[in-house]
Amino acid sequence: xxxxxxxxxxxxxxxxxxxxxxxxxxxxxxxxxxxxxxxxxxxxxxxxxxxxxxxxxxxxxxxxxxxxxxxxxxxxxxxxxxxxxxxxxxxxxxxxxxxxxxxxxxxxxxxxxxxxxxxxxxxxxxxxxxxxxxxxxxxxxxxxxxxxxxxxxxxxxxxxxxxxxxxxxxxxxxxxxxxxxxxxxxxxxxxxxxxxxxxxxxxxxxxxxxxxxxxxxxxxxxxxxxxxxxxxxxxxxxxxxxxxxxxxxxxxxxxxxxxxxxxxxxxxxxxxxxxxxxxxxxxxxxxxxxxxxxxxxxxxxxxxxxxxxxxxxxxxxxxxxxxxxxxxxxxxxxxxxxxxxxxxxxxxxxxxxxxxxxxxxxxxxxxxxxxxxxxxxxxxxxxxxxxxxxxxxxxxxx
Numbered sequence: 001x002x003x004x005x006x007x008x009x010x011x012x013x014x015x016x017x018x019x020x021x022x023x024x025x026x027x028x029x030x031x032x033x034x035x036x037x038x039x040x041x042x043x044x045x046x047x048x049x050x051x052x053x054x055x056x057x058x059x060x061x062x063x064x065x066x067x068x069x070x071x072x073x074x075x076x077x078x079x080x081x082x083x084x085x086x087x088x089x090x091x092x093x094x095x096x097x098x099x100x101x102x103x104x105x106x107x108x109x110x111x112x113x114x115x116x117x118x119x120x121x122x123x124x125x126x127x128x129x130x131x132x133x134x135x136x137x138x139x140x141x142x143x144x145x146x147x148x149x150x151x152x153x154x155x156x157x158x159x160x161x162x163x164x165x166x167x168x169x170x171x172x173x174x175x176x177x178x179x180x181x182x183x184x185x186x187x188x189x190x191x192x193x194x195x196x197x198x199x200x201x202x203x204x205x206x207x208x209x210x211x212x213x214x215x216x217x218x219x220x221x222x223x224x225x226x227x228x229x230x231x232x233x234x235x236x237x238x239x240x241x242x243x244x245x246x247x248x249x250x251x252x253x254x255x256x257x258x259x260x261x262x263x264x265x266x267x268x269x270x271x272x273x274x275x276x277x278x279x280x281x282x283x284x285x286x287x288x289x290x291x292x293x294x295x296x297x298x299x300x301x302x303x304x305x306x307x308x309x310x311x312x313x314x315x316x317x318x319x320x321x322x323x324x325x326x327x328x329x330x331x332x333x334x335x336x337x338x339x340x341x342x343x344x345x346x347x348x349x350x351x352x353x354x355x356x357x358x359x360x361x362x363x364x365x366x367x368x369x370x371x372x373x374x375x376x377x378x379x380x381x382x383x384x385x386x387x388x389x390x391x392x393x394x395x396x397x398x
Contacts, residue, residue, distance in 0.1 A: 011193035054253035068261035078249035122177040141205035197233040209347040320384035333367035357383035
């Protein structure tokens with residue numbers, strides 16, 4: 001049986017017309033994104049299409065004849081139907097409470113107040129060196145985040161292939177890179193695939209030094225604003241319905257494995273049917289059963305459990321009054337630049353202080369203790385803070 005990734009053919013190789021005759025939205029039959037009268041060559045072998053989004057109505061007809069097909073629902077996904085909204089403001093007010101909308105906009109204002117922020121959209125044009133730098137930075141961001149969580153990002157196994165295709169896709173307007181810069185430093189990067197009026201949010205990550213600034217929410221707002229400005233109709237959040245996705249999404253859906261039977265003899269059809277049955281047992285029986293079994297297991301108090309891996313707080317940030325700082329012996333401190341903070345998570349601690357104080361980075365003064373290398377003082381015109389860095393103690397699961 002031939003195994004073909006539907007999304008790879010649609011988004012990376014742009015040859016989906018070799019496999020289907022039409023694609024439209026199930027919820028809006030008037031939104032037709034592909035319709036061709038070309039007769040597809042009849043396959044002489046069974047074909048398994050993976051990663052087929054459930055919100056699309058897809059015709060795999062060949063030579064005008066409907067083929068025998070079987071599907072199995074696999075993973076959950078979600079998308080935003082941009083056609084339902086006039087603009088970003090309309091979407092946010094439709095999805096979120098006034099308090100939460102105000103909070104999201106405050107996140108963005110705070111980031112822009114503290115740092116010299118720029119938003120860059122690479123769509124149609126990108127220099128070779130810029131692309132290489134951004135993709136290497138994106139990979140490093142992903143590695144750093146997942147290393148801290150003590151998890152593994154499976155997408156890195158195909159990173160070289162992913163990176164190889166991306167540049168030309170951007171230049172052909174079949175992909176985009178959306179970047180948040182602090183001056184000339186990329187602090188959040190998103191890579192999207194684009195097909196017709198559909199945008200697929202593929203990979204995104206951020207510099208963990210800025211973790212207090214809610215860059216993920218800021219990113220999705222600027223991405224959606226860009227989608228409205230460019231007339232896109234669907235923003236697909238792809239797999240894994242995490243909390244932030246569900247807050248913005250209009251619909252959840254199920255991906256499917258889709259088997260198209262070859263127009264051959266009985267033995268070939270039986271083989272395809274057995275493959276469909278095996279997939280059905282895997283996704284409809286085995287995975288749900290194991291999920292229930294894990295739930296029951298973790299509810300039994302005396303059963304051995306894997307200890308959760310804990311991320312230790314690497315510093316303590318406390319407010320310092322002007323009176324306390326005035327009484328401090330300044331001779332025991334030396335002023336340094338932020339890049340000279342020689343501590344793991346040094347910038348994260350400094351940016352945490354700036355997030356809380358809402359003061360500009362350019363107004364910040366940093367003093368390091370000459371007696372204790374684990375202590376720094378942070379001074380802004382209206383706020384003072386003290387950071388004490390801790391020795392790292394990791395707790396690993398057994």
